[in-house]
Amino acid sequence: MDFPILSVILLSPILGALISVFIPKEESKIVKSVAGITTFISLALTVIVYYLYYTQHLATGGMQFTEFIPWVSDLNVNYSLGVDGFSLPMLLLTNIIGFNAVFSRSWSVEKRGKEYYILLLILIAGVMGTFVARDLFIFFLFYEVVVIPIYIMVIIWGSGSKTKAVTKEYAGMKLTIFLLIGSAFLLAAMIWMYMEAKGLRGGAATFDIAELAMVKFSERFQIIAFGMMAFGFTTLLSMFPFHSWSPDGYAGAPTSVSMIHAGVLKKIGGYGLIRVGLFVLPMGAIAWAPVIAILAVANVVYAALICLAQKDMKYVVGYSSVSHMGFVLIGVATLNLIGLNGAVANMFAHGVMSALFFSMVGYIYAATKTRYIPDLGGLAHQMPVAATGFVIAALASAGLPGLVSFVPEFTTFIGAFKTSSQLIHVLAIIALTGVVLGAVYVLRMVANVLFGPRKEEWDHVKDIHGSYWIPVVSLIFIIVLFGVFPSLLMDMVNSGIEPIAAKFIQAATQIGGNI
């Protein structure tokens, strides 16, 4: 067996968490360094894996760097890892954000710093696990691992809002309950699928996603099971009307949790929806696609309009994240290669861009002790570096070409128009107005927070300094790199999505309809 590089990537933050346990709690700086080093190791190894896959395996595609250890043999549950062109961008995203989250400033982490970083490391490892799991059971296990630290982190280190009567306890509870209800449906669908597959395969049980995808489930089963799964996954992806946990949760959470949650954790929803929902249950996806498309457009337009009315920076970014997930869902609903490529690339793009956004908002909040937009203004005078990061995040959010999010959005829309469904064409045109609304709300916030006359009350605040430089520089670098050279991302995504998109050409011939 080769060097188990994926396991090492996965275990590095866990190891960091274990080491941290033995560090005295007064030394939270050392804990932070441990967290930084272990997440950096994961990041560096992931970059190597990405590079190797990009240069060597792109043509053949498929799962590479696989690891397989039997675990519960009677259920045929296996510790089975691997990455392909779909999971690698997500893994890379997790590591980029995880590493930068450690160095992002949050207003309240000074207290109980040690526990904070330990939970953060567990959280990062859990998210990574979902993306490298080839076994559905393991996937689900990692997903559940993620929910618990989030809850604790929000209610201990979170904050309330000035614009909405929400406490951090409420926000944390709402977020957790939503995700747990969603995951209950997931679990039920998963087990049902396991049983059904066992019957169809003549008693040979499996949780392996690729093997499940080869099972010919009945159409009726697919429709029901996909419905349950889609409920679970789209709740996590904050699809309208199951989105309301997301702005509250992000607003309440400390900076790094917002970054990880908006950046990668909710992408598990999109990842699962495509990897499990679309891949294993294509006929179910065909039946549900129009519903997803309609709700997706509601996401884009509804959330963007709500952003216009927000006066709390974190709520603007929170609702904007809901709005952006609409673009992802439209891509999913196209069920064709181009649209799905767009959806996946969009998940990556939104990940880095919202991480930078939350990082900058969190920094400003920590420095000024307020997120209330009318209190702020003219901050470009006192913090030019943070302002630069803020503006770039805003422009990426508005889909400016040359930054990471333009090509994914363009591709998504091409995919939407390539479908033969008139409904999706109309919906895509409506969703395109989100491009204008997106510019309106981010530029308003930029203007009101950063520009305008100097306010002397903020003369005492310090601009980005010390290790806070790390997220600004590295996230801007990623945003520009993938914006200028989109094929670094698109080629990878394409190789991962091709087998999934192929299912729909098959499925279409099976049910004799058009998609």
Place this chain on the structure above:
Amino acid sequence: MVNFALENAWLIPFLPFMAFVLIALVFKPLPKVSAFVAITCMLTSFVLAIQIGIGVFLDAERFIEEPLKHTFTWFSMSGLTIEMGTQIDPTSAMMLFVVTLVASLVQIYSLGYMHGDVGFSRFFAYLSLFAMSMLGLVIAPNLLQMFVFWELVGLCSYLLIGFWFFKYSAREAAKKAFITTRTGDFGLLLGLLLLQINFGTLDLVKLGEMIPNFTQYGLTASGLTVIAIILFLGPIGKSGQFPLHVWLPDAMEGPTPVSALIHAATMVVAGVYLVGRSLILFQTVPAAMTFVACIGAFTALFAATIAVTQVEMKKILAYSTVSQLGYMMLALGCGSLTASMFHLMTHAFFKALMFLGAGCVLHGMHNELNIWKYGGLKKYMPVTYWTFLIGCLAIAGIPPFAGFWSKDEILLVTYNMFAHGHQPIYLVLFIMAVITAGLTAFYMFRMFFICFHGELRDEHAHPHEAPFSMLIALFVLAALSIVGGLVGMPWLEHPFGYYVRLGHFEHEAPNYFIMFGSVIVACIGIFTAITIYLKKSISHEALAEKYKGIYTLLYNKYYIDEIYLWLIHNVLDGLGRFLWWVDITIVDGIVDGVGKSTQGLGSILRRAQTGKLQHYALVLFAGVVILVVIMAMTGTSSASSMLGGVR
């Protein structure tokens, strides 16, 4: 050298980009070095652009037949391939020349104008980034690359309008510019998507061959018309056409060199250039072309009427830019690439000249904006006076100045659409264009006499001439405003239109009726201005009083800004506030309701129970799995033996 330039045209946008990166990352603390780097790169690009111009000029037939293209794949997947690269043909070569020339002059001018500003380095970084974006747009071989750089010039415009971000008005103007043009870009992007879907490519040359045979691609004429009009929304926004013109006058909040470079000579003509590049699309469907012509002519007249009453030099020039852009659109709406590109070029010369002149005045008058505070500036700033006069004569259309030839060309093609194309609506447009010509001459000389003649009205002011570094640009641009139009003289064997054209070249006989007519109209405008503002035979105050209603309407720009503001604050924001209320009260309300009442939760869960045995088995199984997991995690006993028992 010529061959090197032709083969490496990518260097032209790349050099300013390099300057931007160097300034942003390295030289920002050193203002003088920053400026030096920016100007050096810009001038090198200018030299390369001239080489390309020479190459194209010497071998024009070849470049007209088949543009010189270099492309690479930006990204691709099955069914979608997007390329980037360069395309050299006479039109792009002309634009490269104009953009690099004006950009170089403006950068040199800025050495003086921005001297001592805290953001000196930042200013040159932005100007370089802008030059890169604009040149990337000009040189684009396909519409997607145009769109990419189109958005980037929009970004630079945003950054430069808001350059003095500490000013409330500048920050608002920057935001307004970006959002207004973005509104138009919604249409442009949609149009591009529809073209890509239907024709499978956005390559300019390929589209040019495919679009005339649109029926082969399953499109109807009305479908293609809709695509063309949707696409045209982008240029309406970018080139300040009615009804999205509102951002351009406000954009004057930026430093004056920016107004000259971006909001007069280059970026705002991107819309004209884009329509020119995709003119075949509009020519194929005449209804779309008429639409373009109507928007253009209306905008020309509409903006000219507003310019008559404004009291700030830069605002007048801004409305005049909107009006002249309308002319260019009108020419495109007549299917004449030649006339619009010709006017684009001459306009770049004389409008940049006038903006830079206005910059000198502002510099000398310590940023006093109101022209009624000026007066008699002729005495204090003679160079500015004479060069500004040249600009005014050029825009008014007095021969042999540049504007005369290009404006005449536009009037001619409009008239020909009526006379030879037998489309009566073009007669209306022609009349509108002629009235605009008269108004243009009037408002320009109104401003000119108020500013430069008479006595200085502000007693506290100490006007002085600008430093030499600022005057260089004025000399060059004044010279070009005099002779720049001669290349388009209709008596030449190979005039401007021989090079920059679409389709076959036909020598068009000069129409002396229109030529003399337009000069007479311009002279009427000038003499009216002389009567009112120089000789003061008629009191302008009395006139304003007499036509108070119209005057107020024009002075307030037809209240269009107010209407938009009302719509945004009440309709759009109102909708946002309403939906937020819905989100908090209804969506959240349901969630909280469900959460608080177990009964409610129970009633939902009950629906999940279908009464089927397999579902109950499923729930049972779920319990087992959870048990197994717990045991596997704790490792207390052998999970498999336990499971065996259950089975």
